[in-house]
Amino acid sequence: MINKFLKALIILSRYKILKYLIIAVEKVASRFILLNKKSLYSNFLSVFQLFSSGQIYSEFRRKKFFFYQKTKVNHPLEKTIDEIHNQSYSFLGKISENDIKTGSNFFLSQNQIYNSHVPLGTEGGEKIPLDQFLNNENCNYGSFDIQTSLSLPKISEIIKNFNMREIAEKYLLTKNLEIYSVNTMLTKKSNTTSGVCNLHRDLDSMSSITFFIYWTNVTADNGSTLIYPGSHLFNQDKLFSNYASNSLNLKHIEGEKGSIFAVDTWAWHSGNKNIETNRLVTWVRFTACPANTYFTDENYKFKDDLKKINK
Numbered sequence: 141m142i143n144k145f146l147k148a149l150i151i152l153s154r155y156k157i158l159k160y161l162i163i164a165v166e167k168v169a170s171r172f173i174l175l176n177k178k179s180l181y182s183n184f185l186s187v188f189q190l191f192s193s194g195q196i197y198s199e200f201r202r203k204k205f206f207f208y209q210k211t212k213v214n215h216p217l218e219k220t221i222d223e224i225h226n227q228s229y230s231f232l233g234k235i236s237e238n239d240i241k242t243g244s245n246f247f248l249s250q251n252q253i254y255n256s257h258v259p260l261g262t263e264g265g266e267k268i269p270l271d272q273f274l275n276n277e278n279c280n281y282g283s284f285d286i287q288t289s290l291s292l293p294k295i296s297e298i299i300k301n302f303n304m305r306e307i308a309e310k311y312l313l314t315k316n317l318e319i320y321s322v323n324t325m326l327t328k329k330s331n332t333t334s335g336v337c338n339l340h341r342d343l344d345s346m347s348s349i350t351f352f353i354y355w356t357n358v359t360a361d362n363g364s365t366l367i368y369p370g371s372h373l374f375n376q377d378k379l380f381s382n383y384a385s386n387s388l389n390l391k392h393i394e395g396e397k398g399s400i401f402a403v404d405t406w407a408w409h410s411g412n413k414n415i416e417t418n419r420l421v422t423w424v425r426f427t428a429c430p431a432n433t434y435f436t437d438e439n440y441k442f443k444d445d446l447k448k449i450n451k
């Protein structure tokens with residue numbers, strides 16, 4: 141009940157008049173809330189950011205960046221954390237050929253798939269037979285729900301083996317965090333282009349990080365995400381995509397099958413229209429405060445599955 145209520149409230153806060161009101165309040169509030177030099181998180185901020193138009197996301201990330209610089213200590217993951225702070229993403233390594241085979245066979249042998257980049261909620265689609273998705277020239281993004289992704293035991297092994305929780309803790313500067321989203325996407329060549337191929341930022345939470353598992357080869361000609369490195373620290377500017385869509389600063393996050401990346405998806409990024417062969421990718425997202433997409437994508441429907449992976 142509370143989940144549905146919050147979902148409705150978040151959607152309502154995106155309506156034009158309310159949105160402008162929130163932007164105005166947020167501009168003033170973020171100055172005060174984030175002035176506190178002693179602590180990074182507060183209960184009030186965690187709730188307030190749920191309705192943010194993005195201003196607080198940028199302010200918080202910048203504050204977190206300075207906290208990190210001040211409190212930095214040597215540890216084995218330092219290079220990775222530095223890279224995420226400075227260029228918005230980091231390559232973590234590769235899983236074995238065997239694991240790649242197990243993962244891709246598992247997803248490609250499913251009977252059904254949602255014909256959208258996330259399964260449910262405001263961005264969700266329809267559940268259709270996988271064959272139909274593969275043969276329909278108008279389908280581009282397909283996705284498998286949280287329960288399906290997590291029923292592949294390899295996912296939790298990969299989360300552990302690549303220290304995803306520890307990286308998230310060190311990047312978000314708290315141990316109080318959880319996985320709020322796991323999504324496996326199948327992308328293919330089609331006659332249509334998804335909205336995620338436009339330059340955008342993921343408005344999930346002010347303190348979040350995403351890990352990607354590439355089950356297939358991902359290159360500039362084959363579906364690799366474009367990212368503007370370091371832009372997770374840029375101020376929120378809704379016109380940014382208008383003048384940066386063709387920027388030479390955009391980089392492809394390319395990787396052979398099996399590659400694992402950590403990405404701060406508050407950085408400006410876009411999907412890739414160029415795709416020759418099917419691309420299969422899983423994302424695992426951690427947050428240190430409530431994420432609005434947990435509600436709008438109806439991830440709460442899988443709260444028991446998420447609870448298990450968060451243990």
Ligand SMILES: [Fe+2]
Nearest residue numbers: 336341342405
């Ligand atoms: Fe995105």
